[in-house]
Amino acid sequence: MLELFLVGIGTGNPDHLTREAENAIRGADLVLLPHKEDNKAELAQVRLTLLQQLGVDGGRIAHFDMPLRRQTGDDYDNQVDEWHDAIARRWQASLAAHLPSGAGRVGLLVWGDPALYDSTLRIASRLGLRSEQVKVVPGITSMQLLCSAHGIALNEIGAPFLVTTGRQLRDHGWPPGVDTLVVMLDGQRSYEQVSEPDVEIWWGAYLGMPQQLLMRGRLAQVAAQISARRAQARQAHGWIMDIYLLRRPGKRS
Structure with a gap:
């Protein structure tokens, strides 16, 4: 069975990780690592450094490019929905490529806490997983x-x-x-x-x-x-x- 762990990492400072977060990251068969525009490469590097400090080797990391959100028009809610759909498709493509059996523990590092002004849970809902397949690990908030x-x-x-x-x-x-x-x-x-x-x-x-x-x-x-x-x-x-x-x-x- 596929299990998706949404792990709150605060601002990326390893000293702010909970023990539960450390265990979830270390125990993941695959970690999804998003990359944004080139001028935000430092964000991905913070996550990558954190993973390396926790002993996650490169073979367990699936890199993917984040889609850009459309910012034309005044339909903000529709823009966000389209963007979340596109992100979910990137997740699905990464899972299909790296876990073709459809089983395993997947980690995704979330800035702050997944429950506070973050849409990772909403994106995860697009994957068609049952509630027991999605685990939320709280993190320190900004x-x-x-x-x-x-x-x-x-x-x-x-x-x-x-x-x-x-x-x-x-x-x-x-x-x-x-x-x-x-x-x-x-x-x-x-x-x-x-x-x-x-x-x-x-x-x-x-x-x-x-x-x-x-x-x-x-x-x-x-x-x-x-x-x-x-x-x-x-x-x-x-x-x-x-x-x-x-x-x-x-x-x-």
């Missing part, structure tokens, strides 16, 4: 790493917080009923559109990695600095993974 790096509590005493995306913040503004927002997947710097003068921001990029960047302060005062630092880092590395926490004034951290 949200946890951000708070630990800045030395702050995620939530206020008895207060809720909201995890959202840059797209949601841009299109709908600050959600009602919460004073703390954690914003992920924000390639468009949506924090620049927050006009409340006293909001504070805690920003981090490449969390847990050697090139980690951290900035914090009154949003109105540091937003431009964060944007400039972000652009420099993306130019230098070809990619960036960042996240930030916004908190309205008067809230203790």
Whole structure:
């Protein structure tokens, strides 16, 4: 029987792997390793280095190129569905080529945690596997790493917080009923559109990695600095993974 292990690896720092994650990776007959555009080759290298440190030899690694997502038109949901279908086909092609018997333990390394703002589970659902064939191994999230790096509590005493995306913040503004927002997947710097003068921001990029960047302060005062630092880092590395926490004034951290 085919078993698919979706293994959360945090930001790729081997010190952040759980023992369950290590065992799942070491025990895999095959590990699927995606490659993105050339300017993001460092991402694949992080995964490859992690696999090598865990003793996974090259014969158990199936490399494949990630398809590009169509970004024309205003049908975002359809674009994502098409993209996920295309990724699932790449997985199926790799499985057919490397596990022709259709049996074995397959690992796929997932940034952060497979359950938080990640679509690996949705893509896996396209493979026609039964629920017991898909195993999820949780990982440390960038949200946890951000708070630990800045030395702050995620939530206020008895207060809720909201995890959202840059797209949601841009299109709908600050959600009602919460004073703390954690914003992920924000390639468009949506924090620049927050006009409340006293909001504070805690920003981090490449969390847990050697090139980690951290900035914090009154949003109105540091937003431009964060944007400039972000652009420099993306130019230098070809990619960036960042996240930030916004908190309205008067809230203790």
